[in-house]
Amino acid sequence: RDSRDTGSGASTDVKIMVGGIDKVIYLPAKLTEQLGYFKDQGLNVQLLTEPAGATAENTLISGDVQGVVGFYDHTIDLQTKGKCITSVVQFADVPGEVEVVGAAQADKIKSPADFKGRKLGFTSPGSSTDFLTQYLATKNGVATTEYTGVKAGAGQTFVAALDQGGIDAGMTTDPTVAQLVSTGKGKVLVDMRTVEGTKAALGGLYPASSLYMDCKYVNDHKDVVQKLANAFVKTLGFVNSHSAEEIAAKMPADFANGGKELYAKSINDTKPMFNRDGKMKAEGARNVLDVLSQFSPNVKGRKDSVDLAKTYTTEFADKAAG
Amino acid sequence: MRGEPDVSPEASAVLAAPAPVRAPVSVASAVRRRRMKIWSIRLALVVLWLGSWEVSATYWIDPFFYSKPSSVWQRLVDWFSSGTSQGSIWEQMSVTLQEAAAGFVLGALAGVVLGILLGRSHLLSDICAPFIKAANAVPRIVLAALFVLWFGLGMSSKIATAFVLVFFAVFFNAFQGAREVDRNLVNNARILGASRFQVLTTIVVPSATSWILASLHSAFGFALIGAVVGEFTGADRGLGLLIDRSRSTFDSAGIYAGMIVITVIALLAEWLITALEKRLLKWRPPAASAEAQI
Amino acid sequence: MRGEPDVSPEASAVLAAPAPVRAPVSVASAVRRRRMKIWSIRLALVVLWLGSWEVSATYWIDPFFYSKPSSVWQRLVDWFSSGTSQGSIWEQMSVTLQEAAAGFVLGALAGVVLGILLGRSHLLSDICAPFIKAANAVPRIVLAALFVLWFGLGMSSKIATAFVLVFFAVFFNAFQGAREVDRNLVNNARILGASRFQVLTTIVVPSATSWILASLHSAFGFALIGAVVGEFTGADRGLGLLIDRSRSTFDSAGIYAGMIVITVIALLAEWLITALEKRLLKWRPPAASAEAQI
């Protein structure tokens, strides 16, 4: 277990686990590194990646990493398990997820109300995509027992699943969405990459992509966290002031191995989700809790005991902006 | 005295008269005593392990990661009494079991047949060996993802993953087993008039049996792993999905409970394979002299 | 005529005189011809396979999923000439190789030692067997996730995953190998004065060698898989990460290129193991009579 301590040897050494470093919704992580903003802050940040969200949080709790770039809703989930995790920089107020319907089913599934009897894909059972799918369905009058949820993963397996009819529709992010749309294999049914789209679909904001850290670490290393926030907020500013092509050009070449235009398009499509200041909107956080309390087995029935104030802080983003 | 000398008159007397029968009886009871002892040690170990897990999870280590036996047990009771969020636990088990069983049977068959063929043909094995070894080095999770592309999200992609895992485990043993065959026996069979094919079925296959069986012991475990890995990659039912769900919802009790269910299935399969082994290898000299002697 | 009878005068003459030496020489050239033939068939197979892949990916199947050899080659050239986003390809290879090698060595050692011990002790094996079989049925990807918790994100969790995969593969064979030992040989050694430990080292281990080696052939492949699976679970370098990256960026050429790199490493390791095998088993009657005879 000694490997655990090595990371935090010097206080400027920070390990951050990204729940899929190549997902466009988590783009600020790698971009900050590429732009050199961590170095500018005097930080020595090591980015790790891991495809399944839950493992990322586990490494955070066990202390292997100091921060995770992932979905905000996990902080609520974990609080019900007695863990204090707090979002320090909120990249977006919307999930950035898209419900895509397969080309073959596009004329039959026109809205979530048509989900009945369908096979709907999500990245993983119990993940945010699962909860959002359930929310979309129930909000449109389809009980969660009336459709079949299918784990379809992300990337190629998702594309193949939709293409081969393994799922009729499914929730995923860019670049998978861009890939599906550009090849005509899928059509966007519900777009939660913009504030308007999200409000239309969910009736409110649903903040997702964020950097969260262990509460105790945040308290003990306010300076480091502040530097991280500075870097990330600066990156958010960069994202908002540059075109998709310019951003894509900053990213490592092999992130665009699937095709340069495709990558640029994914960034372009997803870009609107990122906010400018890295601050959490209180209304968004409440909305997330609302969704989770209906569908998450952990949060169900515990809504009142959740202290939202502990799940995020704008303290650092405020300073970074100011 | 036709057919008599095998059990000499004295021996028959021993078997008939009550007093001397004592010997076999006492052997049987010794066997029973031994079994009792083994089971009680096993039980003690399990209790010790569960106990120390429970205690340390209560006092020292974080049950968030490690869960504890009582919560795992609770989760199992839940699953079996009120079902899982994906439906009845029996259904999940049957799905995973079907996938694993199909992959196991196909993989074992293919492994045995190819292993023995290549083991006996030097030209074939020289040509194919590097390809098979190369294929064996391909990470199975990558393959699982490819199988989803090739075979879709249905059962077939899980069966394919299980197949691949089982195939290689069995293949290498069948191959070596076919090579290790006593040359004397092969020569003798050839002299007695066996065709190449007969040598294969009557000499090579029985000789390689203990090799093949050794690999089958671990192979069903592999088949289950294959099914679970396949389900991790994409599925709508199955134990793998159940574990995956537990993982995403930070339900470590669910992870361990899922693992226990899989393990129990594997042990049942193992028990069947052991029974098969006993049947197939009954010609062997018993390993423990205790068994041979009466 | 001290020490002479092994090479009788005639034979020495054969070796000395130029003409009769023809025999061994022609054997050598026959061996060379055979090797040529095998390599050309292998090459033909590879060409055929790549060719049909390239053609079908160009005309029929979707290179988005299946990529094609030319793009894979391009990706490999890229990697080796300009490196990857994670740094030089050599570094990725060395990381994965270190993890795999460490897991392999530890797993093989533990597998051999435990396998032989349990194979020779009936009580121990009766007690432990169900636990080991149960452990073998635990899905390795679930384990990989647990190892990250137990050992942290560093190399050790990948080594642990590789270890587990190798251990079980080797263990079951070492176990069976230890059981299959010819009783006559053990008895003879005991009579000659061997202690239990000497029987183990001089009779059981050499007897089980071919079993153990058979498992080592597939074990290095497993070690690599373990390392890759470990890297999938969380890492910042390594070939597994490279493949994972390719997967999520729709770079199927990258997936295949990564698999090829791993395969080549596995084949190199395999070649080393085969060399070791030749050395250890040189006491055997050569399998092909062609080799035995001159």
Added chain:
Amino acid sequence: MSEDPVIELRGASKRFRSGSGGVHTAVRDLTMTVARGEFVAVVGPTGCGKSTTLSLVSGLEPPSDGEALVAGRPVDGIPDGIGYMFQNDAVLPWRSVLDNVAAGPRYRGEAKAAAREKARDWVARVGLGGFESYYPHQLSGGMRKRVALAQTLVNEPSILLMDEPFSALDVQTRALMQDELLRLWSGSNAAVIFVTHDLEEAIALADRVLVMTAGPATVKASFDVPLARPRDVEEIRLTAEFLEIYREIWESLKEEVEETRARGAGRVA
């Protein structure tokens, strides 16, 4: 007894790779013929190359030089109608005595029941009646030898190679087996090569006794045995004729054995 050679070795040699990597010549320039219906016994010092000679005839090993012919055709693969009883154990450990003996007929396409019937008969003939269901590991050394004998003879081979078949048997069982062998052979017109260390046995059974030289083996001398048939193996040993032949062959063999001993014991002080 016709005179066309069924078995013929022409200048056959066999070389092996030796222990230290050199070349070991086991058989050198060996020429011999066995006619149809002829019973040839082969004697020679231990380790001289007798078993190797048989393996050349059986087609299990190809000669390094020279030729091996059976029924006039060069041997490649196992010639038809051959029976070979190996010097060492080669019964199938996973088959019972009965199924071991039934193996030959089964391989040659006989129905299971018929093969077993035949086998049962042969098991009894070699004195193992009652042991049909035993596995080889449950038998004594001599019993295993007899299983191998039955296994070979049940095929009614026209060429019979036997490598010290009776060495593990007690005198009387051996005599019984010898009688059984002669009885079978006399009705069959089979060519037999019989390797033995027992000179009496060689003379009692054979039409001709070949003496091999110290290794590398080649034929040193061939002695005809002009004793009348049918022979009673027990009786014949006491006749003057027998003793005469015995002495003659023994003289020849002795030299080779001594030569071997001189070489092998070269190191003893």
Added chain:
Amino acid sequence: MSEDPVIELRGASKRFRSGSGGVHTAVRDLTMTVARGEFVAVVGPTGCGKSTTLSLVSGLEPPSDGEALVAGRPVDGIPDGIGYMFQNDAVLPWRSVLDNVAAGPRYRGEAKAAAREKARDWVARVGLGGFESYYPHQLSGGMRKRVALAQTLVNEPSILLMDEPFSALDVQTRALMQDELLRLWSGSNAAVIFVTHDLEEAIALADRVLVMTAGPATVKASFDVPLARPRDVEEIRLTAEFLEIYREIWESLKEEVEETRARGAGRVA
């Protein structure tokens, strides 16, 4: 020759599970003793239980009933100072001739060089000088037997069990080995049990010949051999004394062999 029994079997029986699942009694109610320095030969019909008897003495198999004692203590495990040459091949296939013979001394803690030196001497004594580096599969049947012999004798056992050690050897090599054995034994005060099918060999070598009954084996009769030592094995066979003893033992043995034969051949018409 002292008279304290080194080897003692008291009413020992050995039962095995038989082929068809029943019980097979290999040795029944066997009582025998061998004194220090005594050479006992055991003869009996094939398959009667001779090898089983040796395995009881060696401690490799426990008796089912009765007792086996060596040096006055009940046998559990391998008694000290025992040497046992098995009926079937038990040389290590992965060791060269030299290392096979050196195995015993190595096991008993001798240094490698010393063990090899001893082994080299013994390899030569059994006539295998020059074959030191050969692996067993490169040897003939008789040569492998001699490796086993050297392997056993190099340990200089005080109790020597030999199961048909010379059956695969030609007459002269056999005589040589017999002489060597007697030479070694006479200086050693070792107790020897020597199983053989060759009655001449038994009488020529032993102080006493035990005749076993048809299986299940028990001691039928014991014959003292009052021939003077040192004996010249070749010479002794022609003496009247020898022939007398031979006839006597043969009479006794014959009955048992015939009994066995009658049983085994029970099925032959």
